[in-house]
Amino acid sequence: MTHTTRPAWPSPLAGRTAMKPGVAIVCGVHHVQLSFPARAQAAMERFYGEVLGLSALTVAGRPGLSFLAGGQRIDLVPYKGQSGGTERAAGNLVHLALTVSDVDALRQQLLVHGGLALEVAPVSEGRRCYARDPAGNLIELLELPRQAAADAPDEPAVACSA
Numbered sequence: 001m002t003h004t005t006r007p008a009w010p011s012p013l014a015g016r017t018a019m020k021p022g023v024a025i026v027c028g029v030h031h032v033q034l035s036f037p038a039r040a041q042a043a044m045e046r047f048y049g050e051v052l053g054l055s056a057l058t059v060a061g062r063p064g065l066s067f068l069a070g071g072q073r074i075d076l077v078p079y080k081g082q083s084g085g086t087e088r089a090a091g092n093l094v095h096l097a098l099t100v101s102d103v104d105a106l107r108q109q110l111l112v113h114g115g116l117a118l119e120v121a122p123v124s125e126g127r128r129c130y131a132r133d134p135a136g137n138l139i140e141l142l143e144l145p146r147q148a149a150a151d152a153p154d155e156p157a158v159a160c161s162a
Helices: 038-051 103-112 146-151
Strands: 031-037 055-057 065-069 072-079 096-099 121-123 126-132 138-143
Touching: 031 038, 038 055, 038 065, 038 072, 103 126, 103 138
Parallel strands: 031 072, 096 138
Antiparallel strands: 055 065, 065 072, 121 126, 126 138
16 A cells, blocks of 8 residues: 555645744754663663664763664763662653664564564554663654655755754
8 A cells, every 4th residue: 555645744844945034943853862771881782773773973072872863863871870770860751753664674673682562553654663772761663654755855954054
């Protein structure tokens, strides 16, 4: 089945060709930062680097790990709690959503590596499943329909390239 519909959430930038004075817009996601217990650094590095296949980055002056996911950076920062790093840092992200090319294959890869992944389910955006990284962060793996992914507009060039 081929999907040709656009996502249900139209871009607030659709049709804009220039910035209005005094108006600010969100241009995109620069990075996402997740926390993890310091003792889980090796497991986090394997999960994001080997299991998910993301490229590791070195960010000067930043503790922890950084990876590149489709042009966006994911920073993984260790924390040490009063009980030796077992409690969550306050205000942690609810989940990280990653677009993937084949949700079934990636789910299988997670399971082979001993990960936890729920069943793949259809949603309005395509197909998805949820998984957990070694620190317990919730990861949404979202496969967009091929046509919708191909039709997705590129990031607009409206005063965002600084």
